[in-house]
Amino acid sequence: xxxxxxSPSPDPALPRSARFAAPLRRAAAWPLFWPxxxxxxxxxxxxxxxxxxxxxxxxxGHLYGNLVDIANRAAPLAVVxxxxxxxxxxxxLDISVGAVLAICATVAAWVVVRAGGGDAAPGLLxxxxxxxxxxxxxxxxGAWNATLVLKAGMQPIVATLVLMVAxxxxxxxxxxxxxITVYYPPYAFLGGGFLFGLPFPVxxxxxxxxxxxxxxxxxxxxxxxxxxxHNPQAAHVAGVRARAITAAAYxxxxxCAGVAGLLVSSNVSSxxxxxxxxxxxxxxxxxxxxGGTALTGGRFSLAGSVLGALIIQTLTxxxxxxxxxxxVNLVVKAALVFAVMLLQSAEFRGEVRRRLARGAGAxx
Numbered sequence: 001x002x003x004x005x006x007s008p009s010p011d012p013a014l015p016r017s018a019r020f021a022a023p024l025r026r027a028a029a030w031p032l033f034w035p036x037x038x039x040x041x042x043x044x045x046x047x048x049x050x051x052x053x054x055x056x057x058x059x060x061g062h063l064y065g066n067l068v069d070i071a072n073r074a075a076p077l078a079v080v081x082x083x084x085x086x087x088x089x090x091x092x093l094d095i096s097v098g099a100v101l102a103i104c105a106t107v108a109a110w111v112v113v114r115a116g117g118g119d120a121a122p123g124l125l126x127x128x129x130x131x132x133x134x135x136x137x138x139x140x141x142g143a144w145n146a147t148l149v150l151k152a153g154m155q156p157i158v159a160t161l162v163l164m165v166a167x168x169x170x171x172x173x174x175x176x177x178x179x180i181t182v183y184y185p186p187y188a189f190l191g192g193g194f195l196f197g198l199p200f201p202v203x204x205x206x207x208x209x210x211x212x213x214x215x216x217x218x219x220x221x222x223x224x225x226x227x228x229x230h231n232p233q234a235a236h237v238a239g240v241r242a243r244a245i246t247a248a249a250y251x252x253x254x255x256c257a258g259v260a261g262l263l264v265s266s267n268v269s270s271x272x273x274x275x276x277x278x279x280x281x282x283x284x285x286x287x288x289x290x291g292g293t294a295l296t297g298g299r300f301s302l303a304g305s306v307l308g309a310l311i312i313q314t315l316t317x318x319x320x321x322x323x324x325x326x327x328v329n330l331v332v333k334a335a336l337v338f339a340v341m342l343l344q345s346a347e348f349r350g351e352v353r354r355r356l357a358r359g360a361g362a363x364x
Contacts, residue, residue, distance in 0.1 A: 061194070
């Protein structure tokens with residue numbers, strides 16, 4: 001009977017550093033290694049300086065703690081990052097997600113209020129109408145971006161810049177330039193409710209991630225997306241419906257922004273057309289990059305994008321807890337992102353190894 005080959009065990013005669021170098025190199029090559037390490041270091045640092053940071057408690061049927069708060073607050077960014085991942089994977093870019101979030105949040109709040117949503121409103125009709133209206137607007141925004149990119153031939157950053165600039169104006173027209181407040185408990189549950197002890201937005205992220213993961217890893221869709229990102233012309237010649245898949249990616253990204261708009265507005269029971277989702281597009285791109293997705297397309301990681309959103313939210317919570325002045329917040333975030341992106345670069349790691357090897361050779 002033929003025996004299956006086994007990986008050779010490290011030679012005990014080798015130096016300790018040599019025996020552990022190969023496993024470390026293999027671990028460092030794993031796409032999720034650096035995002036996981038970054039998140040673990042941030043959490044460990046918080047736990048070191050604040051012993052109660054990592055503690056969890058069960059109270060009144062709900063799970064409370066800083067870890068739960070980070071996951072809850074990172075949910076809107078994680079949702080948008082999942083949509084942004086697909087767009088970037090097909091060599092696109094969508095910088096209008098913050099404006100789409102503001103439009104959808106405003107439309108949802110406006111419809112719920114007009115439909116009679118209030119403290120004593122019977123039934124879930126206002127909630128259903130608000131959700132349907134917001135998501136319909138999100139799909140329309142995604143179709144608009146896809147039309148400009150694929151039909152008009154605009155560069156993705158220019159095409160989505162149109163909606164980024166005009167979107168908040170549209171949202172302010174819907175709201176009449178005012179902040180719309182919603183006092184309707186079913187609507188508030190979307191962003192602030194709990195289900196089986198955990199915040200409801202966590203389930204929204206998990207559901208979207210699971211559905212997208214099954215679609216990209218258990219069907220041919222993932223292969224098509226990667227082929228489009230690597231070489232759109234070759235994918236088209238091979239029979240891949242590149243334009244249709246690219247259009248679907250833009251529509252899905254806007255859909256995710258609409259879902260995030262529902263979570264954001266319901267969490268604060270209001271819709272602020274001017275400030276909702278401000279700078280969200282930059283955080284979403286950062287989260288996707290931190291997760292290991294290549295901006296050149298073809299290589300993407302859904303789990304990495306979620307980890308990137310958690311890293312950004314953990315860093316934000318750390319900065320606030322440490323009492324860092326708000327004006328330094330963006331500088332610290334940029335420094336961390338710069339460091340993580342360098343560590344993820346194979347060229348940078350190779351150059352560091354070569355310099356260390358030369359230094360060790362010179363010292364010998």
